[in-house]
Amino acid sequence: MTIVNDHFKTIAPVGEETPEQLLDMIAQSVAACRQCYLCEGRTNVVPGFGNPEARVMLIGEAPGKNEDLQGRPFVGAAGKYLTELLGYAGLTREEVFIGNVLKCRPPSNRNPQPDEITLCAPFLRDQVRAIGPEYIVTMGNFATKFILRTDRGITKLHGRLEQTGRFKVFPVFHPAAAIYDRTKRESLEEDFRTLGEFLRQQ
Numbered sequence: 461m462t463i464v465n466d467h468f469k470t471i472a473p474v475g476e477e478t479p480e481q482l483l484d485m486i487a488q489s490v491a492a493c494r495q496c497y498l499c500e501g502r503t504n505v506v507p508g509f510g511n512p513e514a515r516v517m518l519i520g521e522a523p524g525k526n527e528d529l530q531g532r533p534f535v536g537a538a539g540k541y542l543t544e545l546l547g548y549a550g551l552t553r554e555e556v557f558i559g560n561v562l563k564c565r566p567p568s569n570r571n572p573q574p575d576e577i578t579l580c581a582p583f584l585r586d587q588v589r590a591i592g593p594e595y596i597v598t599m600g601n602f603a604t605k606f607i608l609r610t611d612r613g614i615t616k617l618h619g620r621l622e623q624t625g626r627f628k629v630f631p632v633f634h635p636a637a638a639i640y641d642r643t644k645r646e647s648l649e650e651d652f653r654t655l656g657e658f659l660r661q662q
């Protein structure tokens with residue numbers, strides 16, 4: 461059975477649907493969404509993509525130009541780098557689910573605005589509930605602050621395992637921020653190696 465959460469007006473997984481079915485329903489709701497200004501400039505919505513039963517769910521900030529054109533998350537240079545980073549953790553793209561806080565591209569890749577995050581967040585919450593990952597890897601400040609409900613920045617939090625509810629949360633720098641920053645690259649690669657160690661331990 462599917463219910464609609466009156467508060468968030470999105471689908472809450474409470475019945476016998478599979479994670480894949482729930483993700484499809486959420487993606488359909490995202491495709492129809494015109495709740496914020498970002499719907500005006502989008503080519504495609506980018507609801508997220510990956511394994512519906514992933515042990516690891518990665519959350520970034522918002523779609524960029526390539527993602528908007530293809531309707532898939534992390535398909536540009538940052539996406540290529542993310543695939544490489546997953547390898548440091550012993551993971552492949554096929555094993556994980558990748559999403560973003562916002563499902564539509566902000567103009568000129570500007571930062572997400574608080575009202576946009578508030579309006580779009582229920583979709584992400586429902587995706588987390590549908591997948592039920594063991595680990596949530598938050599990439600960058602926006603995803604980390606949203607998931608951990610903290611004001612602390614990614615520079616302090618990256619590479620440290622946190623617990624929120626039943627989820628283990630592992631913040632890392634956003635891959636796009638590290639492509640041309642050697643120091644961040646080293647931190648990011650080290651953090652993904654650490655993630656791999658956690659995954660192998662349990």
Ligand code: SF4
Nearest residue numbers: 493496499563564580
């Ligand atoms: S960014 Fe989110 S809330 Fe705004 S229109 Fe897109 S799907 Fe809807």
